[in-house]
Amino acid sequence: MLSATSRIPPGQNRPYAWVAQEVGRPKAVRAVGSALGRNPVPLLIPCHRVTRSDGKPGDHVFGAPAKEAILRAEQVNLTEVRELAKARIFYIGSETTGIVCFPTCHNARRITPGHRRGFRTVGQASYRPCRHRRPALAGTA
Ligand SMILES: [Zn+2]
Incomplete structure (x- = not known):
């Protein structure tokens, strides 16, 4: 899950469901959420780029507001x-x-x-x- 996540380029986001598909476990959306929530290296593996499909940030080790701020700093248009x-x-x-x-x-x-x-x-x-x-x-x- 972390390696799929590391392929998301800066300035982009992907839904949790995308990561689940990438690792061949399409139903494991919640598991993706908890695995990324435990990401030991949040500065190296950009788990902040994995969000809810509705564009809300979802959980993050630094908290949802920080996650949203990082994404916006990377020019991800979460509003859109x-x-x-x-x-x-x-x-x-x-x-x-x-x-x-x-x-x-x-x-x-x-x-x-x-x-x-x-x-x-x-x-x-x-x-x-x-x-x-x-x-x-x-x-x-
Ligand atoms: Zn594309």
Whole structure:
């Protein structure tokens, strides 16, 4: 779980469910939460980048407010993630490239507004998942 977490780039976040999928235990979402909550090296393994799918920070060894502050310092737009989540949008796809990913993915952020499409699940999108970040493995949010 820590190695999957360490692959999340700065400025991006992923839901707990994504980590669970990455380690091949899609139902182990709570276990991911507690494992990351015990992260012995929070400065080396960026567990702060793993959040709830609704864009709320979730638990952190330094506390939820610190977690949110770190994410915002890394330019993660949690406000946007929350607004999208309220509208049941957890993935953003590009009409032109046919690629879908998490809203904070570098590639998703580059999609021009006119070509942005929001989706609840990757399956719903029928777009190609972003190659580097493998959002398809998260299935649903
Ligand atoms: Zn991506």
